[in-house]
Amino acid sequence: MRDLALVLTVPLFLGLLLVFGTPLLSAPDELYHWQRAVQISEGHLFARKADDGQWGGKIDNKAFAFQIWFLQKLIAQEPIKVADAWDEAHDLAGQPAQRVLKPFPSTASFAPVAYLPQAIGIGVARVVGANVFTQIVCGRIFNLCTYLGFVGAIFRLLRGGGGPYFFWRLPSCRLVCPSRRR
Secondary structure (H helix, E strand, O other), X not given: OHHHHHHHHHHHHHHHHHHHHOOOOOOOOHHHHHHHHHHHHOOOOOOEEOOOOOEEEEEEHHHHHHHHHHHHHHHOOOOOOHHHHHHHHHHHHOOOOXXXXXXXXXXXXXXXXXXXXXXXXXXXXXXXXXXXXXXXXXXHHHHHHHHHHHHHHHHHHOOOOOOHHHHHHOOHHHHHOOOOOO
């Protein structure tokens, strides 16, 4: 058990750095996967066609508005400060909740299972009344917990980790695509 705790310490530390050190919606493709995670967090596993014929679905208007605010800042190459993002999320929290049909064809057809940890985190945060900023962080934390669970399970299955092989497989990219040849 002590070995497992030691093995989980490094990915936990690095994961927390990523969760809290990476600006919101700026991890690779996070901006584009956000809508799909929100859709699944609301219990809608399958995409549907939007009014313009593109695939997407109904999602929370506040989550969509936050993403648009972020995207506009990104396009304008303006700095995105944590305080500004928090203020925007706080302002959006005061708006009435609605579900709006929006296209997001680049991720709408992706299988929902990969989004489940993040979607559960988003859903839990939304149920307790958290704003969009907090929902994003909670989604990241649930992803990290799932990753740590997989690392721990693999370590236990390999009876102590299998030595150097275990640490070679530890990076998340290798756990996601274990069949890829390197």
